Amino acid sequence: MVRLRLVGAVSWDGVEVRGGRVGALLAALAEELHGGRSAARLVEALWGDEPPEHPAKALQTVVSRARAQLGGDIIVSTATGYRLALDDEQVDLLAVRRRAEACRRAARAGEHAEALAQAEAGLSLIGTHEAAAKDELRRGRALALSRLGLAAEAIGPLTELYNGRDEELLAELLRSEAVVAGTAAALERYEGYRRGLRRELGSDPGPGLQEVQRELLAGDAPVVRNGLRHEPNELLGRAGDVAAVLELLRAHRVVSVVGTGGLGKTRLAHAVGREAPQRVVHFVELAGVPAGGDVLGEVASAVGVADAPGPAGILATLDQGAALVVLDNCEHVVDQVAALVREVVARTGKVRLLITSRSPLGLSSEAVHPLPRLDLATMVALFEQRARAARPSAGLPEQSVRELCASLEGLPLAAELAAARVRVLSVDEITRRLDDRFALLRGGGRDAPERHRTLHAVIDWSWHLLEPRAQAAMRTLSVFSGGFTIAAATFLTGDDAVVEQLVDQSLVEVVEGVAGTRFRMLETVREFGRARRADAGETDDRFLAWVRDFWARLPEADQDLDFVRVVNTIRAEQDNFAQALRSALDRADHPTVAAASALLGTLWITDSNLVRLAALAREVPEALSRVRPAGDRDLTEAVRTAAVWSAVIAYLMREPQPLRALATLRRLPPPEPSTMVGAVQIALCAPDVAALSELCDSEWPLVAGVAGFAHSHLLEILNDLPGAMTAARRMLARLEDGGTLWLRALAHARIGELCLQADPGREAYLHLTAALSIMEQLGAWPSAARARWAIVVANLQRGAFEEAEQGLDRLAGGNTLEEAWRPTFDTCARAEILLGRGDIDAGLSLWRWAADNVQGAEDAHWARDVSAVAVIAHARHGRLDLIAEHAGALPSVLAARLPAASAVELPSCGTLLLAIALSTADAAAKARMIALADRFGLRLEFQPTMSPAWARKIAEEAHPSAYAEAVSAYAGMGLEELRTAASAYLLGSRANSARAHR
Numbered sequence: 001m002v003r004l005r006l007v008g009a010v011s012w013d014g015v016e017v018r019g020g021r022v023g024a025l026l027a028a029l030a031e032e033l034h035g036g037r038s039a040a041r042l043v044e045a046l047w048g049d050e051p052p053e054h055p056a057k058a059l060q061t062v063v064s065r066a067r068a069q070l071g072g073d074i075i076v077s078t079a080t081g082y083r084l085a086l087d088d089e090q091v092d093l094l095a096v097r098r099r100a101e102a103c104r105r106a107a108r109a110g111e112h113a114e115a116l117a118q119a120e121a122g123l124s125l126i127g128t129h130e131a132a133a134k135d136e137l138r139r140g141r142a143l144a145l146s147r148l149g150l151a152a153e154a155i156g157p158l159t160e161l162y163n164g165r166d167e168e169l170l171a172e173l174l175r176s177e178a179v180v181a182g183t184a185a186a187l188e189r190y191e192g193y194r195r196g197l198r199r200e201l202g203s204d205p206g207p208g209l210q211e212v213q214r215e216l217l218a219g220d221a222p223v224v225r226n227g228l229r230h231e232p233n234e235l236l237g238r239a240g241d242v243a244a245v246l247e248l249l250r251a252h253r254v255v256s257v258v259g260t261g262g263l264g265k266t267r268l269a270h271a272v273g274r275e276a277p278q279r280v281v282h283f284v285e286l287a288g289v290p291a292g293g294d295v296l297g298e299v300a301s302a303v304g305v306a307d308a309p310g311p312a313g314i315l316a317t318l319d320q321g322a323a324l325v326v327l328d329n330c331e332h333v334v335d336q337v338a339a340l341v342r343e344v345v346a347r348t349g350k351v352r353l354l355i356t357s358r359s360p361l362g363l364s365s366e367a368v369h370p371l372p373r374l375d376l377a378t379m380v381a382l383f384e385q386r387a388r389a390a391r392p393s394a395g396l397p398e399q400s401v402r403e404l405c406a407s408l409e410g411l412p413l414a415a416e417l418a419a420a421r422v423r424v425l426s427v428d429e430i431t432r433r434l435d436d437r438f439a440l441l442r443g444g445g446r447d448a449p450e451r452h453r454t455l456h457a458v459i460d461w462s463w464h465l466l467e468p469r470a471q472a473a474m475r476t477l478s479v480f481s482g483g484f485t486i487a488a489a490t491f492l493t494g495d496d497a498v499v500e501q502l503v504d505q506s507l508v509e510v511v512e513g514v515a516g517t518r519f520r521m522l523e524t525v526r527e528f529g530r531a532r533r534a535d536a537g538e539t540d541d542r543f544l545a546w547v548r549d550f551w552a553r554l555p556e557a558d559q560d561l562d563f564v565r566v567v568n569t570i571r572a573e574q575d576n577f578a579q580a581l582r583s584a585l586d587r588a589d590h591p592t593v594a595a596a597s598a599l600l601g602t603l604w605i606t607d608s609n610l611v612r613l614a615a616l617a618r619e620v621p622e623a624l625s626r627v628r629p630a631g632d633r634d635l636t637e638a639v640r641t642a643a644v645w646s647a648v649i650a651y652l653m654r655e656p657q658p659l660r661a662l663a664t665l666r667r668l669p670p671p672e673p674s675t676m677v678g679a680v681q682i683a684l685c686a687p688d689v690a691a692l693s694e695l696c697d698s699e700w701p702l703v704a705g706v707a708g709f710a711h712s713h714l715l716e717i718l719n720d721l722p723g724a725m726t727a728a729r730r731m732l733a734r735l736e737d738g739g740t741l742w743l744r745a746l747a748h749a750r751i752g753e754l755c756l757q758a759d760p761g762r763e764a765y766l767h768l769t770a771a772l773s774i775m776e777q778l779g780a781w782p783s784a785a786r787a788r789w790a791i792v793v794a795n796l797q798r799g800a801f802e803e804a805e806q807g808l809d810r811l812a813g814g815n816t817l818e819e820a821w822r823p824t825f826d827t828c829a830r831a832e833i834l835l836g837r838g839d840i841d842a843g844l845s846l847w848r849w850a851a852d853n854v855q856g857a858e859d860a861h862w863a864r865d866v867s868a869v870a871v872i873a874h875a876r877h878g879r880l881d882l883i884a885e886h887a888g889a890l891p892s893v894l895a896a897r898l899p900a901a902s903a904v905e906l907p908s909c910g911t912l913l914l915a916i917a918l919s920t921a922d923a924a925a926k927a928r929m930i931a932l933a934d935r936f937g938l939r940l941e942f943q944p945t946m947s948p949a950w951a952r953k954i955a956e957e958a959h960p961s962a963y964a965e966a967v968s969a970y971a972g973m974g975l976e977e978l979r980t981a982a983s984a985y986l987l988g989s990r991a992n993s994a995r996a997h998r
Contacts, residue, residue: 001090002090002095002125006092007092007125007126017070022065022066024045024046025046025063025066026066028041028042028045029075030093033088036084037082037083043055043056046062073085095125096122099118099122102114103115103137103141104136112143112250113148113247115140116141116144119137119144123138142154142158142161142169143169146172151176151178152180155176155177155180170193171209174186174212174216187213187216190205215322224279224280224282225273226302227285228281228283231267231270233386235264236374236378236382236385237381238271241257241369241372242272245257245268245369249272249276253345253353254341254345254366255367255369256360256369257355257356257357258357258360259358260411260506260522261358261459261462261506262411263371263413265328265329266328268356269328269356273326273354276324280324281323281326282303283326284298284303285328285329286337289332291332292336293333295336295340296311296336300314303318315343315347315348318344324351324353324354325353326354326355327354327355329357330357330361338361338362341361341363341365345365358462358465358505358507372410373410374415379410379415380401380405383408383415384401384419389419394426400431401427409523411524458524459525459528462506470502473495473499473502474502474529475532477489477502477508477519477529478525478532478533479492479543479579480521481575482573482575483511483520484576485516485517486517489519492542492543502519503519507525515568540587547576547595547599548595548634550599552595563676564779567606567780573599574600577600578596578600580596581593581596581600581620585619585623588623590624591627591638593623593627594624597645598637598639600616601613602641604645605648607782608783616642617646617650620646624660624661625660636668639668640677643664644661644681646661647662647665647684648684651684658684666685673698676702676706679705679707682707683695683710689711692707692710693727695707701734701743704731705743706743708727708734709743709746709750712724712728712731719975721757721937728750728754729751741774741778745771748767748774749768749787752764752768753790756794756797756941757937765798768794769791772784772787789811792829796833797940799943804832808829808830824850828850831846832944832945835877835945844873844877844879844882847874848882848883851870854866864890864908865911867890869939869946871890872915872946887919888919890912890916890919894909897909898986901979906936907938908939909936910933910937910939911939913933913936914951917933918930923959924962926954927955927963928959928985930954930958930963931963931966932970932978933951934948935973
């Protein structure tokens with residue numbers, strides 16, 4: 001950012017600098033910005049031949065005045081004088097010079113868009129003032145405008161700048177004038193220049209200008225569009241690609257549009273040819289030329305070579321004037337096309353070539369435009385367009401169409417083939433049949449090329465262009481459902497170069513991410529490869545061996561940042577490991593089950609992905625119990641890691657029981673207490689609560705931290721929230737003297753979570769924010785996202801509605817968490833924000849939407865909690881009639897839930913009980929049930945609705961004595977007694993409901 005302006009009035013950060021000699025001082029120092037100037041040379045620059053009586057003192061005075069206006073740290077003293085503590089971009093004069101130099105470099109390289117950008121950036125720094133670089137920048141801008149084909153914008157600046165002798169300017173002026181005023185006017189200007197030059201100097205215009213004259217004379221020739229077709233329907237979603245390819249063709253002699261089959265490369269090339277500025281365009285279709293066939297003959301015929309059809313005849317014909325030659329579908333004749341293109345570029349100066357291919361030519365003159373897949377919105381529009389054309393009466397439900405199009409991977413051909421099936425199938429039926437997409441997606445229009453009649457034919461075309469070793473690699477690599485690295489490809493194929501062939505044929509795409517460079521196949525290509533793999537009788541043996549090798553090579557994660565890097569490496573392979581786990585379980589390959597579940601468990605425990613962890617704990621312990629490592633350290637640690645995470649989630653979720661995983665752990669050698677898994681195993685195997693408490697003071701920091709975490713959770717399960725909080729605070733205090741950042745983040749998060757239950761407000765916010773800070777420092781983004789959700793809850797609870805809303809907005813676009821209930825949580829939180837701000841109707845409307853939306857959800861517990869809080873919100877505002885159906889269903893829900901509810905689930909039961917109480921007309925029963933709900937505990941995420949103080953006030957107002965008696969009676973009850981009391985109220989509630997419906 002420019003801070004010091006020397007062009008025109010001298011200013012600093014937009015404020016004019018006072019004092020002429022201060023401005024002169026700054027200008028002198030800016031001329032030698034990095035080295036500075038000596039005091040003697042500065043005196044000479046400021047006073048010239050009339051130095052002051054005391055030069056050093058006078059210079060110091062000027063420097064002091066300058067520092068007073070700019071700040072004391074901007075002018076720095078050196079051994080001999082002074083310098084400015086600024087860089088080139090902070091001084092306008094120097095920034096302008098840099099822009100001028102960048103403009104010159106870009107123009108020389110033919111990068112005219114960049115030249116224009118640099119020129120305009122430089123001119124914006126100059127404004128209306130003069131500068132030495134201004135004319136150069138104006139000239140660069142005018143030339144770039146013309147070379148980019150922006151004749152109407154270029155002609156004014158070119159005319160103003162042209163001085164009668166600059167032939168480079170004149171050449172562009174003639175081209176722009178021909179477009180704006182007509183060829184005759186441009187030729188007249190050229191002829192006037194030629195006569196003047198002959199008269200004054202006796203010479204002719206230079207070769208470049210003569211070439212422009214020939215172009216202008218040829219411009220009167222008719223426009224030729226040879227071989228171009230107009231599309232039968234609108235080309236959707238490709239306007240940006242057409243513009244990008246035209247831009248590349250302005251700057252480069254050869255442009256290749258590259259992409260997999262079915263992306264629409266040919267249609268794009270026709271669109272570019274129709275809009276190309278060249279008067280002559282030849283479109284040459286090479287799909288019909290067999291591999292090794294007569295490419296030269298096909299091109300010669302297309303461009304109109306009457307005789308001598310070889311390279312000489314083609315070059316002679318093309319060299320008649322500026323032309324664009326489009327060579328379509330070159331992948332199977334790429335060597336012949338590359339040789340021809342090389343000759344054309346070397347021997348003609350005006351011809352541009354546009355190539356479409358599944359692989360680039362590999363020439364230095366080539367610029368590549370990888371054609372992207374269509375986005376989902378465009379795929380939906382294309383499918384609907386073609387489906388309505390196929391059957392105007394077809395039903396096209398919005399959500400169903402989006403789900404179908406999301407499965408078609410952005411391939412226009414797939415959308416068109418799927419739309420053709422609407423003649424006989426519904427959209428949902430098409431989606432269900434996509435498991436065999438090659439059988440489904442066949443047909444298409446009779447005007448489509450044969451190779452595009454089915455999706456299978458599109459891939460088969462590329463398959464037959466591969467060498468046998470590349471075909472073998474494509475079969476082998478199709479096993480990777482989540483993409484792969486070059487190392488993984490090498491492990492499975494033994495060939496690290498073969499992937500390049502697949503990339504060149506657009507069968508594999510390159511993806512850059514946080515885990516580095518990866519490769520992935522479109523699902524269409526994978527399905528083709530898997531079919532070929534099955535035909536060849538190939539198995540998953542090598543793939544499963546790769547998983548075991550991956551585990552064996554996983555680096556030790558001794559430091560926090562190492563741990564996060566390891567987890568991110570596993571995350572990149574998550575889909576592959578999950579696929580390997582399924583395959584290994586089916587084959588009873590127990591060592592691979594151990595390796596895959598160890599890897600996945602490490603990832604999911606870090607991300608707190610409880611749903612996937614619970615499934616893991618149900619599926620793998622039996623297989624782990626059958627593994628006998630027999631001295632194999634890698635296998636031993638894989639079994640240990642998988643069993644540890646299975647046992648942990650079993651304890652947290654209370655299902656399934658952890659006994660089998662614990663039995664497996666007890667058979668293994670003792671764990672290493674300096675590792676995370678070893679520390680967790682030690683805590684898991686503590687025989688009782690007292691032993692676990694003792695481990696909180698272990699000499700091993702990891703053991704102490706993990707034990708504190710486990711102790712806190714165990715006390716929460718036992719319904720001892722104060723004890724759980726004490727254990728969590730003890731864990732944090734122990735880690736202040738040592739331990740990992742990761743465990744400190746867990747300690748802060750644990751305290752924050754407990755505060756949300758026990759003492760809503762600022763403390764929860766502070767601890768959760770501390771946890772978030774550490775997670776972001778480590779780069780643990782999924783965990784950081786979960787912390788942000790919890791902070792939203794904390795902000796709701798402390799009434800910071802604006803901050804809560806900002807947090808929701810920030811999380812809205814994230815996809816790091818997979819739980820299906822997250823969108824509903826967002827809706828519920830926004831409902832509470834509206835209620836907190838006094839917009840009761842809008843808030844309750846969102847709550848009703850949320851309650852309706854979760855019906856039938858897989859997580860029934862979460863759905864019932866939402867329904868209960870929705871009922872409580874309506875009760876608080878006297879609108880129970882709006883949600884009567886949900887309120888009437890709650891007694892049955894609680895009755896079904898109570899018998900098996902663990903201590904962890906008590907707050908959910910209490911929330912249901914409070915909702916039922918608020919729907920009850922009997923004042924005494926209402927008061928007693930609220931007291932019982934308070935004893936169970938409440939889900940306090942959503943505030944202001946879930947306020948225990950408000951609920952107690954309602955109970956006291958309904959029946960003070962009944963409430964006081966109930967509080968006293970329930971205070972000493974255990975879990976079973978509380979269940980019995982709640983069941984008694986539910987019987988009465990259902991009886992009342994039955995009487996009400998008679």
